[in-house]
Amino acid sequence: xxxxxxxxLGWLYGWLPLAIFFAVFGLVLWALPKSVxxxxxxxxxxxxxxxxxxxxxxxxxxxxxxLLVLSPLQVGSGVFWLxxxxxxxxxxxxxxxxxxxxxxxxxxxxxRGLYRLSRNPQWVALVLVYLGSCLAVGSWLSxxxxxxxxxxxxxxxxxxxxxxxxxxxxxxRRYMKQVPRYFLFF
Numbered sequence: 001x002x003x004x005x006x007x008x009l010g011w012l013y014g015w016l017p018l019a020i021f022f023a024v025f026g027l028v029l030w031a032l033p034k035s036v037x038x039x040x041x042x043x044x045x046x047x048x049x050x051x052x053x054x055x056x057x058x059x060x061x062x063x064x065x066x067l068l069v070l071s072p073l074q075v076g077s078g079v080f081w082l083x084x085x086x087x088x089x090x091x092x093x094x095x096x097x098x099x100x101x102x103x104x105x106x107x108x109x110x111x112r113g114l115y116r117l118s119r120n121p122q123w124v125a126l127v128l129v130y131l132g133s134c135l136a137v138g139s140w141l142s143x144x145x146x147x148x149x150x151x152x153x154x155x156x157x158x159x160x161x162x163x164x165x166x167x168x169x170x171x172x173r174r175y176m177k178q179v180p181r182y183f184l185f186f
Contacts, residue, residue, distance in 0.1 A: 001079055001138040007070040014068035014137045017087050021129050024091060028098050036102045040122075045163035050155060057152030064130065064145040071137035080136050087132025093125035109168045111175055118183045119176065120157050127153065157181065 009015070029037055043051060074080040093114065100113030101122070114121035127150055134142040161181075164172045 001135075001140050001143075003140045005071040005137055005139050007067075008072065009070060010072065012073045012075055014071045014073060014133055016073065017084075017129075017133045017136060018065065018068055021087075021091060021133075024095065028095055032098065032102050040098075040101070042163065043159070045166050046159045050159040053152055053155045054159075057149060057156065060145055060149040060152060064134075064142055064149055067139060067142045067145065068130075068133050068137055071139050071142065073136050074138040077138065079138050083132045083135030083137075085132070086128055086135060090125045090128025090130075090132055093128060094122060097121035097125055107168075109164055109172045109175055111179070116179065119161065119179050119181050121183075123153055123157055124182055 029040075043054075046054075074083075097114045100115055101110045103112065104110040109115075118124055127146070130146050130149075131143070134146055161172075161176070165176075168175075
């Protein structure tokens, strides 16, 4: 892995896995009912600070995305194959988590499917998609950007959980005691 790969644009570059991700993600969102999609992006209960931190996170996400798009895939290397597996797990996990979220009963928190293992499987899966892409291009800088972005995701997740407590009350508090924030830990 290199700190900064040679940047350029070609067929076997980091844009390829990201294009697959955005196509699949877009199709899933398009297929979901509008009410479900609006719940995914609801920030009505967030503080101004949480909104500002989310905007900063978008800058890090854009920087990481641009770096990945312009970085060549390390096709054939061990790090590429590891990245491909992590990317695939993340993509499948994200689709499953979105479908689990869509099947939740109105007025109840999402607690079925992957939500029995993690309170935030969509975010964990998104980090895996990006981590897999970072590994596939062999860039330490993209991994460092992803680490910073993940810390900002954490602030967003805290805001989402606060919103869920306000919406679902004790049912969500019980759920928080039973299910970790990020799968096996936290």
